[in-house]
Amino acid sequence: MNVMKKMTLPKLLNILLPILFGILFLYVWEKNGLHYLMGLKKYQLPVPSQIAKALADNKTQLLSNARYTTAEALIGLIIGSLIGFFTAVMATVFPKWGYGGLTVLSAFNAVPIVALSPVMNNWFGMGMGSKIAVVVVTAMAAMAFNAYRGLNDLKPFSLDLMASYAATRREVFFLLRLPNSIPNILTALKISTTSSMIAAIVSEFFASYAGIGFELSNALKTAKMPLAWAYITVAAIIGIALHFIVSLVETYALKWHVSQK
Amino acid sequence: MNTPEIRIENVSMVYSDNGASVKALDNVSIDIQKGEFISLLGPSGCGKTTLLRIIGDLLQPTSGNVLVCDQTPRQTRMDQKYGIVFQSPVLFDWRTISKNIRLPLEIMKVPREEQNRRIESLLELVGLSKFADHYPHQLSGGMQQRVGIARALAIQPEILLMDEPFSALDEFTREKLNEDVLQIWSKTNKTVVFVTHNIAESVFMSDRVCVLSPHPGRLSAIVDIDLPRPRTKEMRDWPEFNALVAKIRNSFEGV
Numbered sequence: 029m030n031v032m033k034k035m036t037l038p039k040l041l042n043i044l045l046p047i048l049f050g051i052l053f054l055y056v057w058e059k060n061g062l063h064y065l066m067g068l069k070k071y072q073l074p075v076p077s078q079i080a081k082a083l084a085d086n087k088t089q090l091l092s093n094a095r096y097t098t099a100e101a102l103i104g105l106i107i108g109s110l111i112g113f114f115t116a117v118m119a120t121v122f123p124k125w126g127y128g129g130l131t132v133l134s135a136f137n138a139v140p141i142v143a144l145s146p147v148m149n150n151w152f153g154m155g156m157g158s159k160i161a162v163v164v165v166t167a168m169a170a171m172a173f174n175a176y177r178g179l180n181d182l183k184p185f186s187l188d189l190m191a192s193y194a195a196t197r198r199e200v201f202f203l204l205r206l207p208n209s210i211p212n213i214l215t216a217l218k219i220s221t222t223s224s225m226i227a228a229i230v231s232e233f234f235a236s237y238a239g240i241g242f243e244l245s246n247a248l249k250t251a252k253m254p255l256a257w258a259y260i261t262v263a264a265i266i267g268i269a270l271h272f273i274v275s276l277v278e279t280y281a282l283k284w285h286v287s288q289k
Numbered sequence: 290m291n292t293p294e295i296r297i298e299n300v301s302m303v304y305s306d307n308g309a310s311v312k313a314l315d316n317v318s319i320d321i322q323k324g325e326f327i328s329l330l331g332p333s334g335c336g337k338t339t340l341l342r343i344i345g346d347l348l349q350p351t352s353g354n355v356l357v358c359d360q361t362p363r364q365t366r367m368d369q370k371y372g373i374v375f376q377s378p379v380l381f382d383w384r385t386i387s388k389n390i391r392l393p394l395e396i397m398k399v400p401r402e403e404q405n406r407r408i409e410s411l412l413e414l415v416g417l418s419k420f421a422d423h424y425p426h427q428l429s430g431g432m433q434q435r436v437g438i439a440r441a442l443a444i445q446p447e448i449l450l451m452d453e454p455f456s457a458l459d460e461f462t463r464e465k466l467n468e469d470v471l472q473i474w475s476k477t478n479k480t481v482v483f484v485t486h487n488i489a490e491s492v493f494m495s496d497r498v499c500v501l502s503p504h505p506g507r508l509s510a511i512v513d514i515d516l517p518r519p520r521t522k523e524m525r526d527w528p529e530f531n532a533l534v535a536k537i538r539n540s541f542e543g544v
């Protein structure tokens with residue numbers, strides 16, 4: 029019992045302190061503390077209660093646009109991660125020419141989203157396709173490099189160990205390389221969930237028919253600040269939720285990992 | 290005399306990375322009989338690991354010949370006749386202890402029932418039955434090394450190559466495992482090449498001790514250990530035992 033208490037008290041504080049801090053922050057914001065600190069006018073930054081009202085008033089519109097953007101982000105994330113993973117596998121299995129694929133991906137990745145979005149709009153039109161394409165580009169590099177590291181950064185002698193059993197290349201891949209890369213794959217997914225949402229939203233800024241980024245930019249243009257902040261809030265919640273889901277998968281899949289001790 | 294199980298003939302090994310070259314082995318020849326327990330003994334850097342890796346076909350010698358079971362080390366490796374214990378345990382972090390021991394058995398397609406039987410008895414042998422379902426990071430370094438030994442024994446290899454398997458262990462565990470390994474070996478009649486830098490350990494375990502000297506790695510003496518078997522703890526106090534230890538120690542001073 030005593031031990032249990034010792035274990036849970038710091039854990040409880042770990043949860044409680046951020047919540048308390050969050051509440052305090054919202055309170056200060058509500059009471060115009062942030063405006064005072066940053067020298068902002070009231071119309072420049074709505075207070076939490078105004079944002080909450082905008083959230084409630086525009087529920088349907090917010091939800092449908094959130095779904096639109098999340099779909100772009102998730103589809104792009106999945107396609108991009110698959111391409112990235114496939115490239116990493118090729119670079120591992122055929123090191124001679126497969127590594128070239130990684131170089132190509134890193135070149136793509138070096139193009140900023142701001143430059144990529146108009147190009148993709150031009151190629152794939154103003155609908156979802158162009159946004160998905162941007163997300164694919166951002167997600168594939170993160171996956172390719174992390175997965176490649178996981179498939180190739182092996183413990184010393186582990187390849188020798190497999191060689192001593194006369195293991196086939198196939199067995200080395202499935203019994204050693206692939207499981208060794210799981211933590212890196214999850215890291216890549218964690219990075220990409222966040223960046224996918226950003227990529228999708230930023231792409232919608234340029235030209236779109238719908239989505240969080242599109243509506244956000246409209247709301248800003250028409251000075252509907254509480255609505256704009258409602259969209260920002262929705263984007264943040266989705267980002268956190270996706271990150272949380274991947275973290276949950278990670279805790280479950282990496283029971284064996286030192287970091288889970 | 291029969292043809293030796295392992296024949297090492299004039300083997301030399303020169304490592305060269307970017308210009309600099311290190312002569313790790315210089316013209317080493319050893320014949321090892323089937324069922325023999327041989328130790329490679331010598332100070333750090335004298336080429337023990339290098340020679341072991343050459344025998345196990347994990348490294349190609351610069352010159353010289355190695356025959357194992359009347360064939361090349363490559364063929365012997367492809368026949369899955371080697372069990373190797375490396376200097377570090379090399380456990381797969383994502384596998385539990387029992388699944389780590391299962392790894393080679395899966396690769397060699399040993400029937401599941403038989404896998405379970407061997408894993409259970411080996412865990413018992415290395416005193417880790419309670420840790421079967423633990424992950425490697427939950428074990429101490431010495432415990433991990435014991436898993437590595439159990440894993441090598443699991444495949445009941447024709448030839449067991451061990452690279453300082455006990456160097457990370459405390460004296461108590463080391464001496465106990467010395468006896469355990471000898472006991473398993475006496476039952477199976479396998480050929481063992483055992484690398485160590487501990488003189489007493491090499492005397493206790495071996496039929497013969499190959500003493501290597503460094504820079505470059507040369508075979509400086511082969512000492513017959515004519516102590517009776519089975520070896521027991523008490524023998525460590527015998528005058529004959531200590532005489533052999535002294536003899537080997539002196540052979541180093543001559544270097």
Ligand SMILES: Nc1ncnc2c1ncn2[C@@H]1O[C@H](COP(=O)(O)OP(=O)(O)OP(=O)(O)O)[C@@H](O)[C@H]1O
Binds near residue numbers: 306312
């Ligand atoms: N991959 C390598 N590249 C270059 N030099 C090497 C390599 N491996 C070993 N050597 C050199 O070869 C010599 C013998 O090394 P080896 O690992 O066989 O020694 P050892 O007897 O096993 O030593 P220890 O007891 O410290 O394990 C050393 O001088 C070492 O620096």
Ligand SMILES: [Mg+2]
Binds near residue numbers: 338339
């Ligand atoms: Mg060594």
